[in-house]
Amino acid sequence: MFKKVVGTYRVFKLLRQAKKEGWSEDKIDKEVGALFEENLTKQPADYLEGTFFADEKNDIKPKVGVPEDIKKIWGIDESDLDEEEGSIQASKELQNEYLECVRRLVFAWDPCESGAPMVSVNNPYGSEDMFVNLANVFNNSDNSVLAQRHLEVSVFLMRFMRDAELPDGMYEIKNTTFKALSEQLPERTYTWANERQFHFKKEHRLLLSYFCFRWLIGESVEERLSYGYPTVGVDPKRPYGAFSYHQLEMAEILDYRVLKNEDGECELPDGLDEKLTDLHFEMLPAIQVFVEHAMIDLAPIGKT
Numbered sequence: 001m002f003k004k005v006v007g008t009y010r011v012f013k014l015l016r017q018a019k020k021e022g023w024s025e026d027k028i029d030k031e032v033g034a035l036f037e038e039n040l041t042k043q044p045a046d047y048l049e050g051t052f053f054a055d056e057k058n059d060i061k062p063k064v065g066v067p068e069d070i071k072k073i074w075g076i077d078e079s080d081l082d083e084e085e086g087s088i089q090a091s092k093e094l095q096n097e098y099l100e101c102v103r104r105l106v107f108a109w110d111p112c113e114s115g116a117p118m119v120s121v122n123n124p125y126g127s128e129d130m131f132v133n134l135a136n137v138f139n140n141s142d143n144s145v146l147a148q149r150h151l152e153v154s155v156f157l158m159r160f161m162r163d164a165e166l167p168d169g170m171y172e173i174k175n176t177t178f179k180a181l182s183e184q185l186p187e188r189t190y191t192w193a194n195e196r197q198f199h200f201k202k203e204h205r206l207l208l209s210y211f212c213f214r215w216l217i218g219e220s221v222e223e224r225l226s227y228g229y230p231t232v233g234v235d236p237k238r239p240y241g242a243f244s245y246h247q248l249e250m251a252e253i254l255d256y257r258v259l260k261n262e263d264g265e266c267e268l269p270d271g272l273d274e275k276l277t278d279l280h281f282e283m284l285p286a287i288q289v290f291v292e293h294a295m296i297d298l299a300p301i302g303k304t
Contacts, residue, residue: 063121064225070147071221074230078215081155081232090156094149095298098156100137101125101149105157106175107288109184110236114246114280117287118233119157121216124150126175130229154232157291158213164294166205170197171289178285185281192285200293203254203279204286210240210253211287239280247276 023031066074080087090098108120125133134146182193192198212235216224224230235241240249251258251268256276258268268276 063228066147066225067143069144071225073144073147073151074224075221076151076215081151081158081215083155083158086155088151088155090152090159094138094152095156097137097149098153099160099296099298101134101153102157102160102291104133104137104175105291107181107284107291109181109284110233111184113236114239114244115186116234116236116239117211117284118216119154119231121228121231124229124231150229154215157232160291160294160296161208161211161213164290164296166200166290166294168201169199171200171293172197173285173288173292175292176288181284181288185284188278188281190281192282198285198289200286200289204283204290206253207240207250207279207283208287208290210249211283212238212241239283246280247273250276250280 076088079085104125106120106123106126107117108122110116110118122128124130125137127133130150131143131146134149135141138146138149140146140149178195178198179193182190213232214235215232216227216230221230237244238249239246240253242249247268248258250256251272256268256272
């Protein structure tokens, strides 16, 4: 029943503690089981119904109903969204429309593994009817065309994350609220949750440039649609590209000091892993601020 539920880092940290303290196998099993139970109870309700934690024996029931022609358009592989060689490419003539779609994006939190931001599967462009949102931007009422544009926006987003710039500063958001974002994260104190503005820092920008995006995972179009609208998101297992122990990778990206223990394994100084965990959760409001405010030179983007 449990599929990618517990954050990799929390299990890693628990097993490291078990090794140091010489826990018995029974105690390890009990503590890991408690982590699974705790993590499951904290997942948002809409993730528990027919999606990440569905019993594999259950029939897949699409949350979003679309005709067969659109299912075919969305039945793509990860490689199809590759910037250089994928079959889905952003058109140079539609750059302004793509940018308008990026400005409207609403991000959510993918609770699998370590957790990471993803474009909302419920209201990716602001409302629950994605096709209406896209029709208003592209001035087109053909849903098959709009389904293709949705894929192209996903490719454009990856380029936007790489090339756009946003100075350090305090920023408001309008597509959602900081409180709504904080409520999707694990229970802890978020100082930014009840504020009108978020302090976007150079650390956020640097980490955003390392985000590893992927198409919403699924064995089939039907499985993807059981989540909601197919969207792109950051890989929750290796959000910054290489390590499942993402705090260690964050430390290397930010040039923080990393220690090695007597076994030659990399470790973070006391308190740093918790600081980086907080920073990882801050990436949800950071990416929301970024898509709403970052500036980009459109000239070099896209292919004709």
